[in-house]
Amino acid sequence: MMDVPSENGGLIVRGLTTTFDTSRGQAIAAADVDFDVAPGEVVGLVGESGSGKSVTLRSIMRLIREPGHVSGRVEWRGRDLVAMPAEELRKVRGGEIAMIFQEPMTALNPVLPIGMQIEENLVAHTTLNARERKARALELMNIVGIPAAERRLQEYPHQFSGGMRQRAMIAIALACSPKLLLADEPTTALDVTIQDQILKLLLDLRDRLSMSVVLVTHDLGVVAATCDRMAVMYAGRIVETGTVVDVFSKPRHPYTRGLLGSVPRSGASRSVLQSIEGTPPSLTNLPAGCAFHPRCKFATEHCLRERPPLEAVVASGERMVACFHHELVAAAEAII
Numbered sequence: 001m002m003d004v005p006s007e008n009g010g011l012i013v014r015g016l017t018t019t020f021d022t023s024r025g026q027a028i029a030a031a032d033v034d035f036d037v038a039p040g041e042v043v044g045l046v047g048e049s050g051s052g053k054s055v056t057l058r059s060i061m062r063l064i065r066e067p068g069h070v071s072g073r074v075e076w077r078g079r080d081l082v083a084m085p086a087e088e089l090r091k092v093r094g095g096e097i098a099m100i101f102q103e104p105m106t107a108l109n110p111v112l113p114i115g116m117q118i119e120e121n122l123v124a125h126t127t128l129n130a131r132e133r134k135a136r137a138l139e140l141m142n143i144v145g146i147p148a149a150e151r152r153l154q155e156y157p158h159q160f161s162g163g164m165r166q167r168a169m170i171a172i173a174l175a176c177s178p179k180l181l182l183a184d185e186p187t188t189a190l191d192v193t194i195q196d197q198i199l200k201l202l203l204d205l206r207d208r209l210s211m212s213v214v215l216v217t218h219d220l221g222v223v224a225a226t227c228d229r230m231a232v233m234y235a236g237r238i239v240e241t242g243t244v245v246d247v248f249s250k251p252r253h254p255y256t257r258g259l260l261g262s263v264p265r266s267g268a269s270r271s272v273l274q275s276i277e278g279t280p281p282s283l284t285n286l287p288a289g290c291a292f293h294p295r296c297k298f299a300t301e302h303c304l305r306e307r308p309p310l311e312a313v314v315a316s317g318e319r320m321v322a323c324f325h326h327e328l329v330a331a332a333e334a335i336i
């Protein structure tokens with residue numbers, strides 16, 4: 001028996017590992033991922049392209065198909081989603097837990113009008129009658145800023161522009177007032193005004209419904225403005241976690257330091273993640289020791305030999321980092 005983490009009423013992820021069998025061997029897309037999201041908490045998940053953010057969210061939702069394999073525990077309100085029978089999972093998915101996908105076109109059903117897709121969700125997860133469902137669908141369209149809602153509800157995804165599709169997907173995800181929202185780059189295709197509106201809406205739902213959110217984004221301004229805590233992923237592993245204030249003010253992992261780069265500390269402006277010198281590692285052939293060592297200015301022989309575990313660096317346990325040299329990194333002068 002694995003030890004059962006104590007219940008926090010929210011999401012507890014332990015040892016989540018997702019691999020894909022590929023022609024070049026086994027790719028480890030997510031490795032030993034541990035994190036918690038308390039009720040009403042917004043946790044940002046950042047990392048460069050291919051670091052495993054989407055795979056992590058899909059694994060939580062149990063949306064990984066062959067040739068993918070998922071192991072570990074995903075505990076939601078005391079129940080293990082990884083082991084949950086499919087029928088029970090269907091009740092949770094789309095109702096209590098909703099996901100906003102990075103690629104709206106692959107997530108929306110191409111042969112169903114948008115209104116029907118909202119309707120399906122409401123039928124499955126609420127007791128609203130037909131009139132109430134219609135009203136709710138219109139309300140959602142307005143909330144996400146889709147004009148001419150009445151007509152738009154009859155239209156199919158291909159009749160929507162990219163930004164409108166993303167809004168439609170957000171409307172579908174929020175239809176049943178989920179308790180946990182997994183949001184994968186939810187506002188990337190949207191202009192700044194609507195982006196602010198959507199993020200404000202998410203925070204409002206968090207306040208009103210204690211909705212927990214995992215927010216994947218490349219925009220550090222969004223992290224600063226929206227998230228309570230953040231987790232940084234590199235090559236499928238979480239390498240640093242902490243409150244947004246702590247991580248921004250004193251990154252302890254060299255990779256986080258690189259990502260944050262010259263972000264204005266106020267966090268007020270929109271700044272995307274910096275790109276880091278060197279190339280991301282191959283997931284089928286990860287470097288020995290710390291996967292980041294080939295790109296790391298702090299790397300020593302120790303880092304080539306051994307993989308640093310993700311460990312608490314301060315007594316509270318809120319701040320965790322996987323780096324043998326985190327003290328040095330934290331003390332280093334701010335990089336330009």
Ligand SMILES: Nc1ncnc2c1ncn2[C@@H]1O[C@H](COP(=O)(O)OP(=O)(O)OP(=O)(O)O)[C@@H](O)[C@H]1O
Nearest residue numbers: 020022027029048049050051052053054055056283
């Ligand atoms: N079905 C699959 N088969 C094989 N490899 C996969 C599959 N799905 C994802 N991967 C691999 O898993 C790794 C992580 O992908 P993921 O989509 O999680 O990255 P990401 O962090 O979301 O990146 P981005 O910021 O570009 O969205 C990638 O190398 C990807 O190629």
Ligand SMILES: [Mg+2]
Nearest residue numbers: 053054055102
């Ligand atoms: Mg992704």
